[in-house]
Amino acid sequence: MENNNKSPYESGLGKVPANFEALSPVPFIERAASVYPNRPAVIYGDLVRSWKDTYTRCCQLADALEKRGIGKGDTIAALLPNLPEMLELHFAAPMVGAVLNAQNIRLDADTIAFMLNHSQANVLMVDAEFASLARAALLQCDHSVLVVDVEDVVSGFDEHIGSLTYEQLLQEGDASYQWSLPDDEWQAIALNYTSGTTGNPKGVVYHHRGAYQNALSNILGQNLPPHAVYLWTLPMFHCNGWCYPWSVTAVAGTHVCLRNVRAADIFTALSAYKVTHFCGAPIVLNMMLNAPEAANIVLEQEVTVTTGGAAPPAAIIEGMERLGIKVVHAYGLTETYGPSVFCDFQQAWAELPMEKKAAKMARQGVRAPAVGRLMVANALTLEPLPHDGESMGEVFIRGNTVMKGYLANPQATQEAFQGGWFHTGDLAVCHPDGYIEVKDRAKDIIISGGENISTLEVENTLYQHPDILEAAVVALSDDKWGEVPCAVITLKAGADVSADDLIQFCRARLAHFKCPKQVVFSALPKTSTGKIQKFALRELVKTAQ
Structure with missing residues (x-):
């Protein structure tokens, strides 16, 4: 006999506007602007812009885009280095319900054209340095695209290919624009294309909920404090800068933009702006360690770098620690919004000799705070393997910070999610303390x-x-x-x-x-x-x- 008696916890306690709204990282910037209006939000060369002014510009841009007919489900592509405008797009685009596709500036015209066509991009924001690249890609485009030139006097490039400039577009908007949260937090917020080493790249779709959760997860994983000063060495086009445009904004920090990633520029910025945090692949850290400036750097502030994309050799971790820079090792994929595993530092490691401590820190670690579950398992049966540091299996991840799927590619999406887990394709062991250590890509072993x-x-x-x-x-x-x-x-x-x-x-x-x-x-x-x-x-x- 069916029991129709509802639990008292399910009666009269529904979702209403007073107790429920869609999770999204967009409100982070409104809070930063209202609570800390005069704190520096962005530094780029001689430009210093407050949170109030940055928020105003985002609202203006959103309004201008909406007046141009850009709205929910439309794609805004951006071929930009780490400029203030790229940061603004991470908020202005989702304010109107659009999807930001931050494109890799080092790709060829054919691949750029594929992404413009595959995503049916409505707008393309272009930095002058990449104008020729964009022009060649647009010649292969199968639909009309609004091209907007982003001017950067610092760069020395001044080629224009668009119908208007970013600042002209901005002037079309109203600073009092009233944006709204998405109807559904599952709504797409960003599109990132995988490397595509064989065949065309796959379009990885992020949603508002995942972006919100991974942004907060970064704050806990990297110990990002209020008003952190973050140096943009990691490209914002890479997994939306590992979601740090939203993370740093959530703590009302300062985004220090860096157009080119050179060791001398990094060391100068670390000292000049009292940078507290930055991110980069091990190759960036290795470049820093072997630069002449490394011999003379004296940091007055505590600096933390999160590294990932490849496992950092223990020697690199040792070298950064000697410079006075704390290393946090992260692991993730484009499909997991960037960082999904952090090598949480255990206090007992502090007493270890440097070589042994670095070896511990070189492991990928444990699941990030927002990740639902993480396991090393048999690739065929999905049976978890022993935590013995020797049994090698595939890394599997599940939770809210896994992509929606691959754009217009249901077969690849189904294959990636087989068995209710995201298949990373990475081989690892799990140590007795629960820390995973990636040994190789399955194809590289x-x-x-x-x-x-x-x-x-x-x-x-x-x-x-x-x-x-x-x-x-x-x-x-x-x-x-x-x-x-x-x-x-x-x-x-x-x-x-x-x-x-x-x-x-x-x-x-x-x-x-x-x-x-x-x-x-x-x-x-x-x-x-x-x-x-x-x-x-x-x-x-x-x-x-």
Whole structure:
């Protein structure tokens, strides 16, 4: 017999405007402007703009876009470096219900054109440095796009290809514009395209709820305090800057924009603006450590850098700590809004020798505060593996900070979410303390004579050599073993080390079957976010055989 008696907790206690509204990061900027109107929101060169003025500009831009017919579900593409305008778009676009597609400025015209067509972009914001690139892409566009020129006098570039400038568009808007929250927090807020190393890139769709939660998760994961001063070394086009446009705004911090990521500029900004936090791939940290300015830097303030995109070698963590910069290791993917795992620092690690402490910190860590669940499991059965630091399986993630799915690609979406989990494609072990350690991408693991070899383990060993600037390890085909490790090395300036020297260095520290059987000296091809392109390295080592 059916029981129709409702629990008292379900009667007369429904969602009403007084107790429920859609989660979205957009209100962060309204709060910052109303509570701290005169605090600096943005610094870029000689420009210092308050939170009140920044919020006003976002409202004006939103109103101008709406008057131009841009609204819910429309796509606003942006081909911009880390400028104040890029930050403003992270709020103005969702204010009208539009979706921001921050595009990678280092891609080719064909790929840009694919993204414009695939997303049916209504607007394209273009920095003058990339005007020629945008023009070539627009020639392949299958629909009309409103092109807006973003002027940056600091850059020295002045080519215009749009029908109006950003500032002219801004003047069309009213600062008193009344924006509203999305009808549904599941509504799309941003679109980010994956690298697309084979075939066309996939469009990863974020929603307001996920952006809100990941922004707050970053604050806890990186210990972002009120009024943090954040340096933009990480591209805002990469996973929407790992959601930090929203995180830093939530704490009413200061966004210090940096057009070009150069070691000298980073060190200057750290000192001049008393920067407290920044993010970057290990390649950025390595660049800093090997810059002449590193020898003379003296930081008066506490600085924290969150690194991810690739596992940072322990040697890089040690080096940053010597500079007085605390390292937080994060792990995530475009599909998880960027950071979804943080290597939370345990106080007991502070007493460890630097080498052992760095090794602990080089692990990916535990799930971020907003992540629902994280596990290392059998890739086929989804059965969780023992926390023994040895059993290797795939990393699976689920929760509110996983993408909606891939735009107009239901098959890829279904495959990514099979079994109710997001399949990362990364192989890892889980240690007894619950911290995961990624060993490789599934496609990068080397299987030599039936033994699995983690390329990251070999790379970490190579980075201990004082003459190595950069190192990457890939599989080399071998008649006897099937595959063997091959190291591609970039030496520091003036270094004189042979391939045999490096092989022997590894043999003194690793099981011999894990050591490189061949060494190639070359610059390492990288993506625009600093990830080493191992597919390109595989082609390189084939020709070196």
